[in-house]
Amino acid sequence: MSKLIIFSAPSGAGKSTIVRYMLAQDLNLQFSISATSRLPRGEEKNGVEYFFLTPQEFKDRIANGDFLEYEEVYPNKFYGTLKSEVDRILAEGKNVVFDIDCIGGLNVKKIYGDRALSIFVMPPSVKVLRERLEKRGTDSPQIIEGRLAKAEYEMSFAPQFDFIVMNDDFDRAKEEVYDAIKKFIR
Numbered sequence: 001m002s003k004l005i006i007f008s009a010p011s012g013a014g015k016s017t018i019v020r021y022m023l024a025q026d027l028n029l030q031f032s033i034s035a036t037s038r039l040p041r042g043e044e045k046n047g048v049e050y051f052f053l054t055p056q057e058f059k060d061r062i063a064n065g066d067f068l069e070y071e072e073v074y075p076n077k078f079y080g081t082l083k084s085e086v087d088r089i090l091a092e093g094k095n096v097v098f099d100i101d102c103i104g105g106l107n108v109k110k111i112y113g114d115r116a117l118s119i120f121v122m123p124p125s126v127k128v129l130r131e132r133l134e135k136r137g138t139d140s141p142q143i144i145e146g147r148l149a150k151a152e153y154e155m156s157f158a159p160q161f162d163f164i165v166m167n168d169d170f171d172r173a174k175e176e177v178y179d180a181i182k183k184f185i186r
Contacts, residue, residue: 008105009121010151012132120161124168
């Protein structure tokens with residue numbers, strides 16, 4: 001039976017880098033593309049990194065019951081997981097990988113229980129998080145400040161996850177996550 005692997009972390013913790021690494025390994029994983037009402041960043045393309053919807057389209061899909069989980073992360077900035085995306089991947093016999101916010105991750109874990117492994121990627125510190133976000137160069141100083149405030153709140157959810165990995169050494173972090181997933185899916 002296919003399983004679900006949930007990754008959550010504050011923005012800039014290195015979650016997406018770890019997810020990309022795991023997807024390249026021989027673990028029969030497929031990424032669940034989330035939907036969002038935010039605008040694409042950099043080279044992001046619709047249907048690749050996210051399904052980009054307008055805020056109204058997102059609200060209409062919520063009303064239709066199309067989401068497994070969703071969250072209004074910032075005012076009028078929604079993120080969510082389409083049921084159809086998860087069902088498609090499970091029907092293909094693959095393990096589903098989520099890269100979603102903490103509340104969404106915990107909600108998916110509640111729905112799937114022991115069939116899901118929830119992983120929280122912990123940044124070394126808020127200072128390092130600030131450096132990573134600034135280096136990324138995709139957000140204004142005001143947005144970075146908002147992300148840092150939110151990061152402290154999100155880190156309070158870490159104890160509710162099945163597995164916490166400290167991403168202060170990427171090679172060690174990716175090995176720990178790989179071992180946890182390998183053990184979980186066998």
